[in-house]
Structure formats: C-alpha cells, structure tokens
Amino acid sequence: MHTNVSLRHVWVLGLLAVSTWVVTGCKKADDAVTPEPDPTLVQNGLVNNWILDNMRDLYYWNDKIPASPDTTLAPADFFDSILYKYDATLRPDGDRFSWIEDDSQSLEAELSGQTKTTGMEFTLYLRSAGSDAVIAQVLYVLPNSPAAKAGIVRGDIISKVNGTALNKTNYYSLLFQQTSFTFGLAKVSNGTLADTDDTRSVTAETFQEDPVFLDSVYTVNGRKVGYLMYNLFTQAPYGSSGTQYDNEVDAVFASFKAQGVTELILDLRYNGGGDERSAINLASLIGKNVDNTKEFFHEEYNSQVTQYLKSQYGSSVFVNNFANKAQSIGASLNRVFVLTTDWTASASELIINGLKPYMSVITIGTATYGKNVGSTTISDDTGKIKWGLQPIIVKAYNSLGQSDYTGGFAPTVEIEEPIVLKPLGDINEDLLSTALQQISGTGSGRFGIRDNNPLTVIGSSVQRKAGGSNFFVHLKSLPVKSRQ
Structure with a gap:
C-alpha cells in the first residue's frame, strides 16, 4: 500500500508488526521452556527497522547503507552505524550532518527556534595557550529571555558556573547539562583576563x-x-x-x-x-x-x-x-x-x-x-515510535x-x-x-x-542549535511503505 505525506513532516511506515510464531500441541512436563524475547531487543528491532526503511528510501547516500546492519543495537548507535560517514581520506564526499534525537517533538521544536534555554549563545575558549581552563564569551542575548532579564550582555565573559571554574573536563556538564546557573564573570583589563566577584543567576526556560x-x-x-x-x-x-x-x-x-x-x-x-x-x-x-x-x-x-x-x-x-x-x-x-x-x-x-x-x-x-546539503525531519505519526531523524537527503546547486x-x-x-x-x-x-x-x-x-583574538576556540553553543547547522526541505510528497 502507498500513501502520500508531506516530506517536511515525515515518512510514516504505518503499523509496525512483529511476526509471532504460535506452536500448538501437547507439552511434556520436562519440555524445555523457550525463554521470552528480550523486550529491549524487540523494541530496538522495531525502531531500527523503521529507521532502516526510511533511510533506504530517502538518504542521499542510500546506496552506501550496509546490506545487513545489526538491528539489535540501540537506535542511536544503529543510526550511526548505517551512515556514510565523512572521512577526509577515504570518504571526502561523506556525511557530516545527519543526526537522530530520541524525541521527535523536541526535534521539531528546536528546528523552529523553541528550546529550553537561558537565551544566550556563547563561544568557548581556552583561557590561555596550553591551559585546561576554559571561558565562555557571550555572543548575543535574546530579548526578554532569562539571560536578558538577568542583565547578561554581549561580550560578558563567564569563567565560573555555580562556583566552579570552567575547564576542558567539566565545561560540558556545567554549561549544557543543567538548567539553573550562577555565572561568575571575568573581564579583560589591560590585555589580561581576570576573574571578578560579579555574578549573574539565570534559570533556563522554554523560549521561542x-x-x-x-x-x-x-x-x-x-x-x-x-x-x-x-x-x-x-x-x-x-x-x-x-x-x-x-x-x-x-x-x-x-x-x-x-x-x-x-x-x-x-x-x-x-x-x-x-x-x-x-x-x-x-x-x-x-x-x-x-x-x-x-x-x-x-x-x-x-x-x-x-x-x-x-x-x-x-x-x-x-x-x-x-x-x-x-x-x-x-x-x-x-x-x-x-x-x-x-x-x-x-x-x-x-x-x-x-x-x-x-x-x-x-x-x-x-x-x-x-x-x-539539506535534510528533512522524519518521525512516526502513529506515535508508536518517539524517535526523530534528520538525515541528509538533498544537495543544492545554484543556477x-x-x-x-x-x-x-x-x-x-x-x-x-x-x-x-x-x-x-x-x-x-x-x-x-x-x-x-x-x-x-x-x-x-x-x-x-x-x-586580534589570541585565544583558542574549542566550541560554541551556536553549534548545538538544531543539530549545529541545517537546511531542511519539505513540501514534496513521496510514497510511504506500510507494513502489513
């Protein structure tokens, strides 16, 4: 059976069914008991076959997908295993951009600019050459966001979070895995970066x-x-x-x-x-x-x-x-x-x-x-599968x-x-x-x-917005396979 859906919103595979073998007849008391299937592996198989069918249809490099991938893997690992991944030497034409998220609704929201955020974006630098210490410099602050209401402005330099100095080991957990922050600020004075006693307290919230x-x-x-x-x-x-x-x-x-x-x-x-x-x-x-x-x-x-x-x-x-x-x-x-x-x-x-x-x-x-290249959002409209895919499906050329x-x-x-x-x-x-x-x-x-900026960049919150970089397509309708 074939149906048409908006490519922007997804390819839906309909109801996903697991074949179940039913054996009838007498059973002796000493017959071996067949162990129940591992529910995690069963669920992984359902999700991964859904991923595989969609990728084989839409993925730009669908001819490079392995013939028999391991569908028992966790979905994120399985998705990663079938990508035609970029390699500067072996696959210079490969994929650098496809990604998967465990919540398709969150993925859709992120692509429309709605996230749980403090409302500021920043660049991460090593504090000095050869140092493990890290600072975050604020690039911009969204109007009326929590960060704006806390008085944070472009150019502010964050050296501490909740009293802990940022370094290469802890910056990710301190800046990206929390929702309540007390930022300790530093400033540049006479060409030298120095900590101050100035702080700003901010709590992230869902913000458009x-x-x-x-x-x-x-x-x-x-x-x-x-x-x-x-x-x-x-x-x-x-x-x-x-x-x-x-x-x-x-x-x-x-x-x-x-x-x-x-x-x-x-x-x-x-x-x-x-x-x-x-x-x-x-x-x-x-x-x-x-x-x-x-x-x-x-x-x-x-x-x-x-x-x-x-x-x-x-x-x-x-x-x-x-x-x-x-x-x-x-x-x-x-x-x-x-x-x-x-x-x-x-x-x-x-x-x-x-x-x-x-x-x-x-x-x-x-x-x-x-x-x-551009991607599209793939999710399951039946609601049975919560994952969301953002695979590369198209390459763009000018006139x-x-x-x-x-x-x-x-x-x-x-x-x-x-x-x-x-x-x-x-x-x-x-x-x-x-x-x-x-x-x-x-x-x-x-x-x-x-x-004019001697510090070494090690990352940015901008890269984490909606998968880091993105151009996605929509509107065109494609047939969707439905499993019986």
Missing part, C-alpha cells in the same frame, strides 16, 4: 527565538545602508502554520525600500540555517532583478527519490525559483555584504551561493561552515550548477571577532564597521585580522 534579531538603516556618504541581523531560517513559531517571521522580514525590507536603501549588509554570522522556504523568501527580497521565473537553486536527490519525483511532477520539481516580492530592494542593489563566521552554515550558505549568479556577494568575517563549497566560502574581507566585543548594530562593531568602510570606500579590498 525570533530570528529577526536586529535591523537598522545607516547613512554613509549620502547613501542609505540597510542592515539586518537574521539568526535562524524559520517561518513561524513552533506549533504555528503561519508565516509570522517571514512577514517580519518582509516588513523590514518594506521599510528599507521606503527609506531608499541602496546598499545592504546581511548579518548571518551566527545563523546555522533552517527552512528553505524562509531562505527563498529572504533571497527574493535581495536578488538583483529576480522574479518567479529566475532560479534560486535546484536540488539533487538519490536516484530512487529522483525517479519518483520526476514521474509524479516532472523535472521542474527540482528547481526552486525566487518569489515575486513587492518589498524587494533588489532593483536598487548591485551588491550585498554578508557578515560571516565559522557558524554561518547551510541555508545561510544557500543564500550566498544562490545570489552569486545575480549580483556581487561580498563576505566579511571568517570562512563559512561548508554545508551544501550556474555550482555547489563547490564544502570547505566553506572564504571571506572576501577577512576579520575575526575580537575578545572585547562591541554591541551588535554599533557602527564601531568590528564586522559591521568593516562593511561600512567597504561601502564608504575607506576599507581595503582583502585583508586579514587574525591576531
């Missing part, structure tokens, strides 16, 4: 992030410069079927248009990706003279999915065109400046790659993450057939965020200031500032 973080208009040499900091591609809050957040982006660009903006700075430095529908919406507001007849990007699936989609919808189903947007400022733009870091990924890179055939895209910051950025986009102008951070949106903030200098003609073409 608005991806439209900041927007402004600056005047540079008589030209109007629009600035948008956008931190997540999602159409609406979790649980909503609307387009609230895309509408907010539209409103920002309507304002840019009304004010006569002719230069644009798009700040994606902390944006790890998200929903392709929001990426199409944003790109359509920026692209130079684009409309719904112009290609933004096209998709490549495994041969099985490709054959099915082509037979059902024709070849045009793989092409995603721009949209017609009354709020677009593309006609007034010849270029766009995109602020990037190592955490700029996936749907953010889709914007960069998709706009390049139509206008000059100048990146400022550090190299992007390097994710030219020129380009998809060669697995190493990330190197910055046109290279600059690293310093250890002393200025407020976002401040014209003296390092990345924004550099973009404004490029617009005014006072900045050099390509230069590097890599020594």
Whole structure:
C-alpha cells in the first residue's frame, strides 16, 4: 500500500508488526521452556527497522547503507552505524550532518527556534595557550529571555558556573547539562583576563527565538545602508502554520525600500540555517532583478527519490525559483555584504551561493561552515515510535550548477571577532564597521585580522542549535511503505 505525506513532516511506515510464531500441541512436563524475547531487543528491532526503511528510501547516500546492519543495537548507535560517514581520506564526499534525537517533538521544536534555554549563545575558549581552563564569551542575548532579564550582555565573559571554574573536563556538564546557573564573570583589563566577584543567576526556560534579531538603516556618504541581523531560517513559531517571521522580514525590507536603501549588509554570522522556504523568501527580497521565473537553486536527490519525483511532477520539481516580492530592494542593489563566521552554515550558505549568479556577494568575517546539503525531519505519526531523524537527503546547486563549497566560502574581507566585543548594530562593531568602510570606500579590498583574538576556540553553543547547522526541505510528497 502507498500513501502520500508531506516530506517536511515525515515518512510514516504505518503499523509496525512483529511476526509471532504460535506452536500448538501437547507439552511434556520436562519440555524445555523457550525463554521470552528480550523486550529491549524487540523494541530496538522495531525502531531500527523503521529507521532502516526510511533511510533506504530517502538518504542521499542510500546506496552506501550496509546490506545487513545489526538491528539489535540501540537506535542511536544503529543510526550511526548505517551512515556514510565523512572521512577526509577515504570518504571526502561523506556525511557530516545527519543526526537522530530520541524525541521527535523536541526535534521539531528546536528546528523552529523553541528550546529550553537561558537565551544566550556563547563561544568557548581556552583561557590561555596550553591551559585546561576554559571561558565562555557571550555572543548575543535574546530579548526578554532569562539571560536578558538577568542583565547578561554581549561580550560578558563567564569563567565560573555555580562556583566552579570552567575547564576542558567539566565545561560540558556545567554549561549544557543543567538548567539553573550562577555565572561568575571575568573581564579583560589591560590585555589580561581576570576573574571578578560579579555574578549573574539565570534559570533556563522554554523560549521561542525570533530570528529577526536586529535591523537598522545607516547613512554613509549620502547613501542609505540597510542592515539586518537574521539568526535562524524559520517561518513561524513552533506549533504555528503561519508565516509570522517571514512577514517580519518582509516588513523590514518594506521599510528599507521606503527609506531608499541602496546598499545592504546581511548579518548571518551566527545563523546555522533552517527552512528553505524562509531562505527563498529572504533571497527574493535581495536578488538583483529576480522574479518567479529566475532560479534560486535546484536540488539533487538519490536516484530512487529522483525517479519518483520526476514521474509524479516532472523535472521542474527540482528547481526552486525566487518569489515575486513587492518589498524587494533588489532593483536598487548591485551588491550585498554578508557578515560571516565559522557558524554561518547551510541555508545561510544557500543564500550566498544562490545570489552569486545575480549580483556581487561580498563576505566579511571568517570562512563559512561548508554545508551544501539539506535534510528533512522524519518521525512516526502513529506515535508508536518517539524517535526523530534528520538525515541528509538533498544537495543544492545554484543556477550556474555550482555547489563547490564544502570547505566553506572564504571571506572576501577577512576579520575575526575580537575578545572585547562591541554591541551588535554599533557602527564601531568590528564586522559591521568593516562593511561600512567597504561601502564608504575607506576599507581595503582583502585583508586579514587574525591576531586580534589570541585565544583558542574549542566550541560554541551556536553549534548545538538544531543539530549545529541545517537546511531542511519539505513540501514534496513521496510514497510511504506500510507494513502489513
């Protein structure tokens, strides 16, 4: 039997049945008693066969899945065992991004920006060269979040949690496995990092992030410069079927248009990706003279999915065109400046790659993450299986057939965020200031500032948002196998 479901929401395998052998007849008193099956192994088998069937159908590298994987493993281990995992030498084209979670509802919420959080994101550094000591520097704080209410601001440096100094051994448990925190702060004074007696107490709560973080208009040499900091591609809050957040982006660009903006700075430095529908919406507001007849990007699936989609919808189903947007400022733009870091990924890179055939895209910051593939959410609508999968199913190409950025986009102008951070949106903030200098003609073409932050990065909370980096697809319908 075949059914059609939204690929965004999942492939459902229907009722999963276990074959049970029933033996009738007489039993002697001394007959051996057949032991009961281990319930854990039975449940693992159910979940893992569901995982395997979905992956064999949808996974981009489905032809690389082992023929007879061990379905007795715990589901997370089983999922990991069937991935075509990246290896720089053996599998340079391999998978770096697929993941699994034990709660599909939590996965869906995370992808829409709703998590249990303090409302701040931070970078983790070694406190000094060769040291085990760790600090966390706050990158941004969500408005009205617990962290904002506690007075935490961008640039704050956390050296202790609940009275314990952070180090390479304990930082994960102290920062990521608790919900109540008393942060002990440090500061930079005369080039030296010193602990203080200043503390902030915060309790994490379920919080919905608005991806439209900041927007402004600056005047540079008589030209109007629009600035948008956008931190997540999602159409609406979790649980909503609307387009609230895309509408907010539209409103920002309507304002840019009304004010006569002719230069644009798009700040994606902390944006790890998200929903392709929001990426199409944003790109359509920026692209130079684009409309719904112009290609933004096209998709490549495994041969099985490709054959099915082509037979059902024709070849045009793989092409995603721009949209017609009354709020677009593309006609007034010849270029766009995109602020990037190592955490700029996936749907953010889709914007960069998709706009390049139509206008000059100048990146400022550090190299992007390097994710030219997308995933979809797979869950069991029957509710029998709680797990959620986010496997890679598609590769993206721009209208020129380009998809060669697995190493990330190197910055046109290279600059690293310093250890002393200025407020976002401040014209003296390092990345924004550099973009404004490029617009005014006072900045050099390509230069590097890599020594303004001597500390070694060991991680970031941004990487943990919705699996770290993500561009996911939806809308297209595919057949679902149903077990009898």
